[in-house]
Amino acid sequence: MSTVPDYKKIYWDILNEKYPEKKSRCIPILEKAKLAALDIIKLNEIIFDTDKQTEIFNQRHRMYDEYTISQILVYQEENKLNNSQLARHFKLSRNSITIWKKKYKK
Template identity: 55%
Template sequence: MIRVIPNYKRIYNDMITRKHPEKQEQCRSILGKEDLSMLDVIKLNDIIFGIKDKQTVIFNQMHRSYDENTILEILSYQHKNNMNNTQLANHFSLSRNTVAKWKKHFVNRHSHSLKA
């Protein structure tokens, strides 16, 4: 099964150019990256569209998915910033159970990359 990954860089460049040119400067550093992580996509979305009402935030959060690299990036962020699971969950709008599950699944397999 081939998994097709959207070209988020192109999508967001087009969206900013056509609909939100005033946001171009704020998004420049993220869009300048060679590859965008899911965290980058989330940051771009927040910059362009801002925070919505609580119901929209809850709906969007329920439909987010994270690839392995993004999960490792989030867990690395926790390590670098000396955060506990609750602090990390609040920072990224995740559940504590999700963070605990990720740590159980990924930390032992990738402990060397989380300390970088």
């Protein structure tokens, strides 16, 4: 039995029951073979209206898996961003990016 929530099912249920008008914007994300943490964050942004304080609070409590970290670092390479630019884009700490690069890029 898997301990990871079935995010696709959860978001499909939310969209079908409460936000059918937002479904078309979410379909490209939900049709991916595997959802990364960035996909979950994007779905939340599309579906739920959050104020600035909630966004700041949620940012402080985010955790990224290795797959998502690798996607972020690939995004940096593809878009030729420095650590500061990448940090602003994903609302991350520059220190986190530096640590990830040391740990995952060999």
